[in-house]
Amino acid sequence: MVKIGTIELGEFPLLLAPMEDVSDPPFRAVCKANGADLMYTEFISSEGLIRDAAKSVQKLDIFEYERPIGIQLFGSDIETMRSCTEIAGRVNPDLIDINYGCPVKNVACRGAGAALLQDIPKMVQMTEAVVKATHLPVTVKTRLGWDDNTKNIEDVAERLQDIGIQALTIHGRTRAQMYKGEADWTLIAKVRENPRIKIPIFGNGDIDSPEKALAYRNRYGVDGIMIGRASIGYPWIFNEIKHYLKTGEHLPAPTISDRVEVCRNHLDFSIRWKGEKVGIFEMRRHYANYFKGLENFKPYRAELVQADTYADLNEILNRITEQYEGALV
Template sequence: MRIADIDLGPRPLLLAPMEDVSDPPFRLLCKRMGADVVYTEFISAGGLSYGAKGSVQKLEFYEEERPVGIQIFGGEIDQVREAARIADAQNPTLIDINFGCPVKKVVCKDGGAGILRNLPKMEAITRAVIEEATRPVTVKTRLGWNDDSIQIEEVARMLEQAGVAALAVHARTRAQMYRGEARWQWFAKIREALQDIPLLGNGDATTPEKVKAMFDETPVDAVMIGRGAIGNPWIFRDAKALLETGEVPDPPSWEERISVVAEHLTGKCAWLGERKGVLEMRRMYGGYFKGHRGASGLRMALMEHKERDSVLEVLLNWRENEPEVQVPVGPLAPEAGTPAPLAVKPARLPKKATLPPALRERIAQRAA
């Protein structure tokens, strides 16, 4: 499968853009586990055009993530156009437009899925981004605003004619949010509406078996994995193995799981700074340890600490299936006969992409 001139091979798997999840440290993990394309968190066009620190930081990525897409959203054409210029200057592999986010504060201003109520404006925003971009532009959207206004076939034809290089569709309406089952039957109708560009399927691809089912039961060219990857970057490895061999590998050992969590934490601290990295990592533990005996106790113990090394000390000394382990305040000392704690390598992250100085100055002037 190809997006423009980017060859992704047969049945590629993509990491969906997810707010507060798909940051550079997590994208690196998913890339190593087999993700063929990764996307940034969605970035506010208004935030970029006014130089908001958080929005600008989300533009950063590591070269090792490629192919990588920067996703932008917004309902004001001039702001989206400016955001496209800024994103394009970062030299990503792709620029993606978010026409699918269902969150109220986004859709109320025609951002995300809100634009599905105004298709002419959707086309105008798409064409504006394509005019500014020097690389392929893709779109992620939903079936429609609600069941009474599904026009996804018309939308697909419109976006392809406007010049998008690929279309990702979450097979739910905005009204559904994330409830109910994704309606994969729509993928066949969307595929018929498209002529040449790839269709990327999204929605309920939460296990390797469901990823394979989406490929087997629908005409999608690629599968985009979102919630199924949260706390489980191994889904890319496992889904690829299932597609290639018909078998799912054994789940990661406790040691491997702990090692990856420690790597994720270390990466977050290197990217965000220690304090913020430790705090933001707290929302990840539930996914990583879901289903393990004693998981709630481990999560509580990890959240007691605010320094990376203290968190790592708890994490690396915790034994699987030991719900009654009490974590002391001071240094941990394994009991006699227990395995030595895992070691964690210091963060040796690749070089980030940074904004060109002239563009960074322009953003600063706009924000002043």
């Protein structure tokens, strides 16, 4: 049984990665319904939370059915991170996660996210401040290092464990790689094999099929896997991996009716959470992923992203079901 503090996650948990502008409550709802064991909010700016910025505060929205759910924070100032940890704790998440992995410029160039991989003493000091600011378990998500010359994750893992984190997720790329090239899990395995490491180690990067999940579990010995991009438009991946790990067999692929149903559930929640106008607008980024692989789908996608009422979207989704029912997807 894999545990973070007292949180029991099963024998080999599958985690939903925190993804900016993706893993909001509507997206998390469909992933939870399809087998995600532990989920995180989108990363939340500590500076934004301290300033009571509306976008940052809204990201604190969590729901009972999501549990266990973690709030992920990022920032460059230690005192601000300590203060926003206390703020995040007030909404009663199950854990706090610190982002030391985000590679994008507007985060890393402000000294947050993966930038802390260039200043390990500050990373340790910041993590310790967060650990001391909450009674909740604190976890960390990070990368192998800043670049090929600074792959320091083995040292980082020991030092962060020593000051109290209770799980570590490692993305198998450096910051310099961004999301390019193939993720290298060999250093993740070395962290897991280190006899000093007692906390769960989760691997992240490039897991996009049940076969790869099984191969990486067996080859690298991680305690669980975090899945990000492969779940966008395809939340079924969690249950598909679980079934394959258990039986060695594939679940049937989702039918077009399945795809429309989950897409509609996602849309419904988006509207309930954000209101009709914003909820419809923010769903537009998801349609291409939900219906990826359907022949001659471009006209329907154009209709979906142009529709501005729920009634119109429902009618389009019904037509998609009628046209593609029975098609292989």
